[in-house]
Amino acid sequence: MIEFDRVTITYPDATGPVLRDVNLRVDEGELCLVVGRTGTGKSTLLGAINGLVPHFTGGTLVGAVRIDGRSTAAHPPRELADLVGVVGQDPLAGFVTDTVEEELAYGMEQLAVPPTVMRKRVEETLDLLGLAELRHKALHELSGGQQQRVAIGAVLTAHPRVLVLDEPTSALDPTAAEEVLAAITRLVHDLGVTVVLAEHRLERVVQYADRVVHLPGDGTVTDGPPDTMFATSSVAPPVVELGRLAGWAPLPLSVRDARRRAGRLREVISARAVPTLRPSGPGAAAPLLRAKGISVAYGPVVAVREVSLDLHACEVVALMGRNGSGKSSLLWALQGSGPRAGGTVAVGPDRADPRDEGRAEGRRLVGLVPQTPADLLYLPSVAAELAQADAESGPGPRSARDLLDRLVPGIPDDLHPRDLSEGQRLALVLAVQLRAAPGVVLLDEPTRGLDYPAKEALRRIVDGLVAEGRSVVVSTHDVEFVAAAADRVIVLAEGEVVADGPTADVIVASPAFAPQVAKILAPLPYLTVAQVAAALGEAR
């Protein structure tokens, strides 16, 4: 169905080709998972399937890409619209109309599908993706998972034979991601659609894949069945890491398979004391930040309802909850820049409220990195941003450049902040905020768009921050990150705290939030592969 014949893609101004001499064949009805680190060319590979690369993005493509026999050299993306459906990472950015029903029909209108057929297909697609109740809704009113399902439906109505999805679940909470993936697998099984999917959070999708395409980063592409590919791939979900550690062959890809294999492993390590998840801090002294009865309301909508919490020094707190449960509003209210309908915040020994202290003083108490870190950046180079941070923060123990080098060494001065990778940009903004030396650092969804190594780097950064006596709050949907990085988990639902306790206690008990290792080794209270490795090391 999809055929890459000796394809080399080079962007202008690039030192070398992104993809080099790629040969790839994806057969009809396969679910093909594209894995690789950030910047290895996953998006380029996906874009080449419907000709967006190079027709839309520029660059040169040597070789031939053929979809069902049609070459992308002769057919620009619009002429392939009846064959290939593309869904991006941010569904809202790709919507052309404003209601669900019209969006579903848009593609068909362009393809001149007869009105009667259009009507029938819209109804079918509404049912197929469970959108019937939302048909008259405005697109921007929908939740993230619903929007992503509408985006998938909108390309499906044209009856494409190939569906290309670039990180469809990266912005979604675990439940919404399940929803979207369930819809995708149903398409593969019931309609025989060929799906090509790129995804950072492999733990969600790996079990559904028929074929894995791995981009190691040097421009080459290797592909094969998932169990052989993951034996050596540069990125792997925890279930595979555990399988590699335990030496299981063939590698299990789903929690279910792994659990059936894990009997012996459980026996071996159950005799051992569970290694501590994280080195514990010096113990709780007086809280660094004490919030009482925080409420946030937008008109009649209550986003946060009377939340009280204490943050201690040397503690990483994960803030979890589905999209729209009030995580961001709570963080902004704690920092003092966001609206707050009621409640008090007291930071540090002076019990100062960052809201009443003014901006400059407020950020010395509590630093916040927002969900889109790029919103804070506006200067043309990294060096200018760092200099500006030094200027606006006044005298401090370390310069912003110094801080950045400690977080992520080696980001060149002259780069434009837009050209940084997600992880580097996050580090830059974090350095800007840390320059004011706040005692409490709040990170709003920092794991979005990060691959496994970048998340590991973030975990180390967070560990470094708490080692200096800070308190860090991370709001995230990423359970695997929480398992590895957080001491304490707070779960929000409809603006209220529904769970607050040590990581192991909170996330193991929850079916949606339990990490893969916990599911495989239950009832043993293990959360991460590192813990298992430590236990095995002791056993040997």
Added chain:
Amino acid sequence: MPRGPSRLPRALHPVAWWVWAIGLATAVSRTTNPLLLVLVLAVLGFVIASRRTEAPWARAFKYYLWMAVIVIAIRVVFRTVFASGAAPTDHVLFTLPTVPTPHWYAGVHLGGPVSLEALLASATDGLRLGTMLCCIGAANALANPKRALRVLPGALYELGVAVVVAVTVAPQLIESVQRVRRARRLRAGQGKGLRALRGIAIPVLEDALERSLRLAAAMDSRGYGRTGTATRTSRRVTGALLITGLLGLCAGVYGLLDPTTPHYLGLPAVLVGGLLSTAGLALGGRRITRTTYRPDPWRAPEWVVAGGGVLGAALLFASSDPGLSPTFQPLAWPTLPLVPVVAILLAALAGVVAPPPVAPAASRVTPARAPVREQVPA
């Protein structure tokens, strides 16, 4: 009154509303009788009250009313300041100090006596313009603007899409300004002036540019702009036909509305211009291969509504009743001429004949509303 399926709630064809409103506006252009103008406003109010939806654009009518008030005010103020003197029989209300104008600027008088007659005349003139504005506002309130754009002929489709995208992007831009402004508060430092503006404008513009690129990519991959079989010559012929046609239409409409222009500029120019544009649109539309999802039907209520507007305009133009343009010299209460009143009331029929609007979308969703936590499909 037709009963049966056509009375089911549905949206009236947007073109019907536009024809109706433009018809009324044309009728309004024919009269300066304040009583008739107020009657038209009343008709607009009645139809909007009975047939508008809950959509955001449906609430826009009040802004047009405000615009009308402003138009009247400007008209009156100008007339007061640039007073052109008063006849001996006029009722002078007050006299503004006269400002002498240089000789090369003669003919324009600043200040002087202001008479009641002059004020009344300028107020009714303003009222006429304001009422025409309100007619257009009524069409905007009654017809979904996006659906109205969808009935654009194929040749103008791209234009329609551009407008729709612009309309969708505007709120996103506002949202992104708010987000960046909020984020900027996290970084202390300069708070005012050009530098602060730059701190907000640059991320917002980068965001907007990125968003539009992504939208363009999405539209491209969904088949937007599939060219069909247009050749370069056919495109040029289409363009030429459209432009001359539109010029003809403009000249013709001007000729029709202004009785002092020569006759050949009126109806003949409109007809020729209309023909040329239709030909251009038809030729341009031939190369487009596209279909419309759930097109709005055109049935009896559409004919009645559109016909009401057209008939109103025709009757007012046919009528030569002096009551249409009463003078205020001597001051007299204007009379209500019969035929124009009947014509305007005919247009009010639209409020009864048009099918009732569909209930708002929110109430049609199943009662057990759980928008965020919906079931995971099996």
